[in-house]
Amino acid sequence: MSFVENLAQQLLYNPEEPILFNSAFFLYFFAAFLLCYQLVRNHERGRVWVFTLFSLYFFYKACGAFVGLVVLSAIVDFYLSNRIYREENERTRRGLLWFSIVINLGMLFYFKYTNFFIDIINGISSGHISPVNILLPIGISFYTFENLSYTIDVYRREIKPVERFLDYLFFLSFFPKLMMGPIVRAAxxxxxxxxxxxxxxxxxxxxxxxxxxxxxxxxxxxxxxxQNFVQYIFDDPTRYTGIECLFGVYGYALVIYCDFSGYSDMAIGIARWMGFVIPPNFDKPYKSSSITEFWRRWHISLSSWLRDYVYIPLGGSRKGKWRQHLNLMLTMLIGGFWHGASWNFIFWGGVHGAALGLDKQWKKLGLLKNAGGLKARLWKIGGVLFTFHLVCFCWVFFKCETFGGARDLLHQVAFNFQGGLGLQLLQAYPKVFVVMGLGYLLHFIPEKAERQVETGLVKLPLWGSIAVLTLFVWFLNEVKTQEPMLPIYLQF
Structure with a gap:
C-alpha cells in the first residue's frame, strides 16, 4: 500500500476504529486542530469556522454519513427558533415549538426506539413484523436534547436565537462534547x-x-x-459465587463512573484550553448520603435537563404530594428510556423515581433535623452506604441486557454468597482489586488534596505543562489494555 493510499485510509471513516479521545488518531487530529486554531485565535469568525469544520470532521470519523444528521437538525432548529422568536401570535409560536419537538423526538425515536415498539406490537398482537435494520447514530441522544432545550428557551424568551447559522452549528457540533456530552445549554x-x-x-x-x-x-x-473482571461476571453470573457477583457489581459501579465521568472531564478540559467553560458533569456521586443528592452529583447535565424541561413543566412539587411523586416517577422513567430501548432501562429509571419519592417523604418527617455531633456523622455514613448499595442494585438492571440476567446475578448474591471465599477472590485477582481500591480511594479523596494538585499544575510554565502531559501519555501507553474499550455511553 502506497503512502497516499495509507494516508487516505487513515483519514476516511472506519466503522471498526471510530475516533475516540484515547485513540492514537485523536492525537494527530488534535495537533492539527491546535495548529489551525492558534493561527486564527484572534479572529472570531476564523475560530468559529475552524472549530466547526474540525468538529464535523471529528463526527464524520466517529460515525460516517450520520454527520449529516447534525447538520440537518441544526438547519431545522436554527430556522424554527428564529421564526418562533419573531412570531407574535402565541398559537403560531406554540405550533412551531411543537413542530420542532416532533421533528427532534421523531428522529430520535426512529433511530433508537423503532425496533423496541415493533417488539411490543408483535407481543401484543402476536404479529410478525420484522425488525428494521437501523444503526444508532452516535451522540443523537445528546444533541437532540441540546436542540430541544435551545428551541424551548427561545420560545420562553429566555434567550435570543443566534443570527448566524454557523454559530448554531458550531454550538451543536462542538467536538469535545458532541458524542457523549455533557448536555450543554445554548445560554x-x-x-x-x-x-x-x-x-x-x-x-x-x-x-x-x-x-x-x-x-x-x-x-x-x-x-x-x-476487561479483567467485570465482564466475566456479567457474561454469566451463574458461574460465579455471590461474593464474586457482588464485587463484580462494585466493580461495574466504578467502571461506569470512571468511563463516563472520564470522558466528560476530558471534554471539559479540552474545551477549557479552547477558551470555553463547560459546567462539571459529575461531582463524586458515590459520596452522596441520599438518592436526591446522588442525582445532584451524577450526570448533572442530564438530571438538570430533566428537571427543567420535564419535571418542572409537569408541575414539579407545586400541585401536591402525590402529584409530585407522579412527576418524579414520570421524569425518571423518561430518563431511563433516554438511555436505551429496553425494559431494563425503564425499570432502572422507575426504581430511581420511587426512591426519590420516598426520600422526599423521609426528609419531610424531619427526624434528623436536630441531630448533631456523632449521631449526625453516623447517619451520614449510613446514608452514604445505603445510597451506594441502592445505586449498585439499580446498576445490575442497567448493565444486564435482560431481567433474567439481573435475576441470576441477584440470586447468586442472595442465596449463594459463600463469603468465606473472599480471601481466595482477592488472591485470584490481585491487580484488579488494587486498581478498584485506588479508584474508590481517589473518588473519596478530600477536595483539599485535589485543589493542591490543581494549584501545582496552574503554577507550571507552558513548557512544564507540555512535559507533564507528554510523560502522562507515555505512562498511559505503557499501562493501557491491549484492546481499547469503547465508551459505555457511546451507545446512548
Whole structure:
C-alpha cells in the first residue's frame, strides 16, 4: 500500500476504529486542530469556522454519513427558533415549538426506539413484523436534547436565537462534547463564542488536570477493571459465587463512573484550553448520603435537563404530594428510556423515581433535623452506604441486557454468597482489586488534596505543562489494555 493510499485510509471513516479521545488518531487530529486554531485565535469568525469544520470532521470519523444528521437538525432548529422568536401570535409560536419537538423526538425515536415498539406490537398482537435494520447514530441522544432545550428557551424568551447559522452549528457540533456530552445549554455556551480568546495559566492547569484525570479514569481504571473482571461476571453470573457477583457489581459501579465521568472531564478540559467553560458533569456521586443528592452529583447535565424541561413543566412539587411523586416517577422513567430501548432501562429509571419519592417523604418527617455531633456523622455514613448499595442494585438492571440476567446475578448474591471465599477472590485477582481500591480511594479523596494538585499544575510554565502531559501519555501507553474499550455511553 502506497503512502497516499495509507494516508487516505487513515483519514476516511472506519466503522471498526471510530475516533475516540484515547485513540492514537485523536492525537494527530488534535495537533492539527491546535495548529489551525492558534493561527486564527484572534479572529472570531476564523475560530468559529475552524472549530466547526474540525468538529464535523471529528463526527464524520466517529460515525460516517450520520454527520449529516447534525447538520440537518441544526438547519431545522436554527430556522424554527428564529421564526418562533419573531412570531407574535402565541398559537403560531406554540405550533412551531411543537413542530420542532416532533421533528427532534421523531428522529430520535426512529433511530433508537423503532425496533423496541415493533417488539411490543408483535407481543401484543402476536404479529410478525420484522425488525428494521437501523444503526444508532452516535451522540443523537445528546444533541437532540441540546436542540430541544435551545428551541424551548427561545420560545420562553429566555434567550435570543443566534443570527448566524454557523454559530448554531458550531454550538451543536462542538467536538469535545458532541458524542457523549455533557448536555450543554445554548445560554451557557453561545455567549462565549463572541468573547476574545484568552488562555490563562489557570485555564492550562485546570484543563491539564481534567484531561489527565479523565484519561486515567477511563484507560487505567475503567478499562482494566472491566476487561479483567467485570465482564466475566456479567457474561454469566451463574458461574460465579455471590461474593464474586457482588464485587463484580462494585466493580461495574466504578467502571461506569470512571468511563463516563472520564470522558466528560476530558471534554471539559479540552474545551477549557479552547477558551470555553463547560459546567462539571459529575461531582463524586458515590459520596452522596441520599438518592436526591446522588442525582445532584451524577450526570448533572442530564438530571438538570430533566428537571427543567420535564419535571418542572409537569408541575414539579407545586400541585401536591402525590402529584409530585407522579412527576418524579414520570421524569425518571423518561430518563431511563433516554438511555436505551429496553425494559431494563425503564425499570432502572422507575426504581430511581420511587426512591426519590420516598426520600422526599423521609426528609419531610424531619427526624434528623436536630441531630448533631456523632449521631449526625453516623447517619451520614449510613446514608452514604445505603445510597451506594441502592445505586449498585439499580446498576445490575442497567448493565444486564435482560431481567433474567439481573435475576441470576441477584440470586447468586442472595442465596449463594459463600463469603468465606473472599480471601481466595482477592488472591485470584490481585491487580484488579488494587486498581478498584485506588479508584474508590481517589473518588473519596478530600477536595483539599485535589485543589493542591490543581494549584501545582496552574503554577507550571507552558513548557512544564507540555512535559507533564507528554510523560502522562507515555505512562498511559505503557499501562493501557491491549484492546481499547469503547465508551459505555457511546451507545446512548
Amino acid at each position: 451557557d455556551f453561545i455567549p462565549q463564542i463572541y468573547k476574545p480568546y484568552v488562555l490563562t495559566r489557570e485555564d492550562v492547569g485546570k484543563g491539564l488536570l481534567l484531561i489527565m484525570g479523565g484519561l486515567f479514569k477511563k484507560v487505567v481504571i475503567s478499562d482494566f477493571i472491566y
